[in-house]
Amino acid sequence: MTASSVEFEARLREVGAQRYHDKHPFHHLLHDGKCSPDQVRAWVINRFYYQASIPIKDAAFMSRVEDPKLRRAWRSRIEDHDGHGENEGGIERWLRLADAVGVDRGFVASKAGVLPATKFAVDAYVRFVRDKTMLEAVAASLTELFAPKIHAARIEGLLAHYDFADDRSLSYFKNRLKEAPKDVAFGLSWVLEHANTAEKQDAAVAALTFKTDVLWAQLDALYAAYVTPARIPPGAWQPDTFLASRCAKAS
């Protein structure tokens, strides 16, 4: 039976309450000031892969949209990440965070030390958006419903606990607090309007659940590789190697 909009929205929000990555132990460590400098760097390096893939994902979505109005509404997401006029964009702001935590921005931008599991998860999201129905693609983006709370907690936690944190280094998160609400208001109303059968509502909930898996798996990989017990897989970023190469550069 098709649920009312109110019931359906509550179902979507329940996915976040159960599975959003604000509940992952890595975020607790990060926001409570319990990450070592190398653990923060590992997070910055891996999360960059996600950031860098978001506009690719949005372009994949737009490549399937025939309605110019919908494409135009969606285009601002790419501008938010890649920049537009005076706005340098979220990817550049993320690299500024890399500078602040003491990891080479060229290394981060190269994506060389990213965990394979991070790539597998993020690439799965890009392909999901390319291959599934448009409704599922938009529904997967609705993790933004839950993002403002985690961004606010992150800004507060990083400012309180880490020397690198200031307005400049955290500008990515501050900007997302401004940008995300317009995206999610649009996405949510689009999903509420288009999921007009029980089957489509189920598909939208499954897509949002899939997206929470994508986010959770990234932190799982990070935790397994760099927290405890540290088991860094072959080829992924090694703190010592990085420090050695940095020292070599400075000499």
Added chain:
Amino acid sequence: MTASSVEFEARLREVGAQRYHDKHPFHHLLHDGKCSPDQVRAWVINRFYYQASIPIKDAAFMSRVEDPKLRRAWRSRIEDHDGHGENEGGIERWLRLADAVGVDRGFVASKAGVLPATKFAVDAYVRFVRDKTMLEAVAASLTELFAPKIHAARIEGLLAHYDFADDRSLSYFKNRLKEAPKDVAFGLSWVLEHANTAEKQDAAVAALTFKTDVLWAQLDALYAAYVTPARIPPGAWQPDTFLASRCAKAS
């Protein structure tokens, strides 16, 4: 500079020496008899997703091959997994292993409790074979070069340490010992013949490296979720839930 066949084959084998998943701590636990029954079940459940995806991967490969001879040579891989005449096939043999370790074969076949990170890694492999050059697709299959050793070690370790292990439950691995050599002989000679420039040799090595990442990431996810400290992500198989549902069924 293009390396000789001998040098190039040595480079491919070095990828296995450095990165094949026989070196992963989960396999050491498994083969040394140190896995709990639930840890063995988690391995059987998750590895099934890989097994079940292999013939899909091989069909994706064949869908790109224009030469009937190459398709015919490749087809036996699908037969090995899906069955042919009297041969029940590797997927069915894997489900027999599921029976033996005490996990419901219907649950395993449903893929319901598979870790998201397992799916992301395996799906990345299927898409790699679908999207990359044919040379890269064949080169990625060459982890089979390293498989006979791990299958032999597994048969010996499981027989020595676990009650469930016997000829019947381990028939999957025994059959692979017979099947894999013909596949890898064909794949290796094909790669050696077609990687006729330095650039193609590099691409083949990168493809094989990618495949070792796919295998390693699966065990990393398993270890992180079910070994220590156990952090099972939302929606993945939970030992207690499984036992509860089993008890409910038996009553």
